[in-house]
Amino acid sequence: MKRMFFMKTLWPAALLMSLACTALPLPIPSARAQDPGSYQVFVSNEKAGTVTIFSAPDFKVIATLPVGKRPRGIHASPDGRTVYVALSGTPVEPPPKLDANGNPILLKNQDDDDDKVKADKSADGIGLIDATSHTFHRKIPAGSDPEQFAVSVDGSKIFIANEDVSAATVLESATGRTVTFIPVTREPEGVGASPDGKFFYVTCETGGDVFAIDAQTYAILGHVKVHPRPRSVAFLPDGSRAFIPSESVGELNVLDTASQTLVKVITLPKGSRPMTVKVSPDGKKVYASTGRGGSVVVVDANTYELLNTIHVGKRPWGITFSPDGKYLFTANGPSDDVSVVDVASGKEITRVPSPGSPWGVVAVPTAK
Numbered sequence: 421m422k423r424m425f426f427m428k429t430l431w432p433a434a435l436l437m438s439l440a441c442t443a444l445p446l447p448i449p450s451a452r453a454q455d456p457g458s459y460q461v462f463v464s465n466e467k468a469g470t471v472t473i474f475s476a477p478d479f480k481v482i483a484t485l486p487v488g489k490r491p492r493g494i495h496a497s498p499d500g501r502t503v504y505v506a507l508s509g510t511p512v513e514p515p516p517k518l519d520a521n522g523n524p525i526l527l528k529n530q531d532d533d534d535d536k537v538k539a540d541k542s543a544d545g546i547g548l549i550d551a552t553s554h555t556f557h558r559k560i561p562a563g564s565d566p567e568q569f570a571v572s573v574d575g576s577k578i579f580i581a582n583e584d585v586s587a588a589t590v591l592e593s594a595t596g597r598t599v600t601f602i603p604v605t606r607e608p609e610g611v612g613a614s615p616d617g618k619f620f621y622v623t624c625e626t627g628g629d630v631f632a633i634d635a636q637t638y639a640i641l642g643h644v645k646v647h648p649r650p651r652s653v654a655f656l657p658d659g660s661r662a663f664i665p666s667e668s669v670g671e672l673n674v675l676d677t678a679s680q681t682l683v684k685v686i687t688l689p690k691g692s693r694p695m696t697v698k699v700s701p702d703g704k705k706v707y708a709s710t711g712r713g714g715s716v717v718v719v720d721a722n723t724y725e726l727l728n729t730i731h732v733g734k735r736p737w738g739i740t741f742s743p744d745g746k747y748l749f750t751a752n753g754p755s756d757d758v759s760v761v762d763v764a765s766g767k768e769i770t771r772v773p774s775p776g777s778p779w780g781v782v783a784v785p786t787a788k
Contacts, residue, residue, distance in 0.1 A: 458786040459743050460551065461772075462503050463751055463758055464491035466512070468776020471505060472758075473554055476742060476783070479760055479772050483554045489543040493568035493611075494738070494780040496551065497593065498575040503549040503784060506566040507559060509540030510584060539565070539584075546578065546591070551784050560596035563589035568610055568652070572635065573617040579635075581608035581622055588622045590638065600638050605629045612653025612662065614677065623650035623664055630664060630673075632680045642680025646673045654697040654706065656721060663706050665694030672697065672708055672719065686724050688717050696738050700763070701745040709736040709750055716750060716761065728766045732759035738780035751778035 460482075463472040471491060473483040493506035544566060545559035562569075563582040570579045571593065578591040586606050590599040602622075610623035619641055622631045630650060632642035647666035650673070654663045661683075662675045670692040674684035688694060693711035699721060700707065706719045712735055718728040733752025736759065740749050748761040757771040758778060 459783050460786060461740075461742075461749055461758070461781060461783045462494060462496075462505075462549070462551075463774045463778045464494045464505050464738075464780040465774055465776030466490055466492055466753070466779040470776055471503075471549065472772075472774040472778070474758075474772050474774075475786075476747070479770055481772060481774075485549065485554060485556055487547045487549070487556055488545075488559060489540065491547070492779045493566070494782050495569065495571050496782050496784045497571060498573070500784045501551055502557075503551050503782065504569070504571065504578065505547045505549065505780075506562070506569055506580070507543060507545050507547050508565045508567065508583075509543030510565045511538055546580070560591070561598065562591060563587065563598075563601065570611040570613040570620055570653075572613050572620075573615060577635070579611050579613060579620045579622075579633075581611050583607055583609065586624075588633070602633060602638055602640075604631050610650060610652040610664065612655060614662075615655055615657060615659040619677075621653045621662060621664070623653060625649045625651070628666065630675070632677075644675060644680060644682050646682065646685075647671055651695045652697050654699045656699055657701070657703040661721075663697045663699065663708075665697055665708055667693050667695060667711065670694065670710075670713075672706070674724065684724055686719060686726075689713070689715075689726070689729060692717060695736075698739055698741060698748075701741060707739060707748060709739045711735050711737065716748065718766065730761055730766055730768065732761065732768050733757055733771060737778070740781050740783050742783050743785045749781050749783065751781045753777045753779065 459476050461474050471485045471487050474481045488507040490508040491505045496503050546562040547559050548557040562580050565584040566580045567583045568581050580589040588602040605624040605627050607625035608622050609625050613620040619632050619635050628646045628648045630644040647669045649667035650664045651667050664673045670688045672686040676683045692713040694708040695711050697708045706721050708717050716730045732750045733755035735753045736750035738751040750759040756775045758774050759768050760770045762769045
């Protein structure tokens with residue numbers, strides 16, 4: 421399929437800026453001994469510009485680390501040595517108004533470059549945190565306005581959604597070198613790397629576009645349309661299916677990854693505004709945060725039946741499982757806290773404070 425070129429005038433500037441940056445060495449991922457029963461949870465706080473770190477299974481805050489402007493997407497390297505966090509100097513904007521069909525209503529001149537004058541492009545990048553010493557290494561260029569990203573299965577690449585320039589950036593994690601930019605459509609948001617490492621998805625909010633991109637050649641392998649505001653991507657452990665939410669209409673889309681086609685649309689409970697989706701480690705259940713719905717819904721990964729609705733804090737956004745699969749954590753923005761859900765009982769058991777509008781969350785096993 422042909423590549424699609426829907427770029428704004430900011431695209432060439434972002435390209436030249438990143439290509440002009442000198443590649444500097446980064447910590448190279450390597451194997452390390454881990455204690456599966458002990459881990460730490462890292463939470464990005466969008467408004468505070470910090471990352472909260474708490475230990476587990478005692479759920480006690482042990483550090484709050486300043487990282488830069490608007491930390492949102494957050495993930496760890498496969499070896500657990502480095503935590504990556506997306507940083508952006510683009511100001512926070514209110515959610516768009518939607519029409520009767522759930523489509524965003526674009527205001528006059530909304531796409532004009534003049535609307536970007538307040539953005540601090542020097543703040544954009546991917547921040548690197550040492551997961552053991554809890555120190556902020558530095559920020560590496562990652563294109564304009566990075567929001568969400570995915571780390572490749574082998575840890576060698578980082579795939580990034582650049583929301584305000586309709587593109588995705590690919591970085592080498594060991595050097596910070598920009599490998600390529602891939603044009604997509606308006607407001608790319610969710611990114612997910614397939615378990616076999618062969619491709620990754622980029623979801624685009626405005627038009628409900630989902631692009632499957634080859635992880636080696638960066639050619640577009642497929643293009644699927646869903647309802648607007650697809651926010652994230654989660655795969656079954658075998659990679660056969662992917663789950664992508666449509667926030668605007670409260671739906672969960674199921675994609676067949678072999679054919680790159682939409683095979684099922686699951687309607688979630690009324691009031692759901694799904695954002696982050698995670699598949700349980702055993703591949704049997706799918707969990708989706710519902711944003712304004714104030715809950716996490718649980719769906720059977722095979723029958724697509726709704727199994728449970730777990731009430732948590734206000735506007736749960738990012739979610740993640742503990743390494744042992746016993747707990748689910750939800751970042752609750754307006755609550756300024758993280759809910760801890762016991763997976764076996766399907767109940768919230770406690771909350772951990774994380775001031776500054778928590779956005780994303782990742783759990784990392786502690787090194788022995």
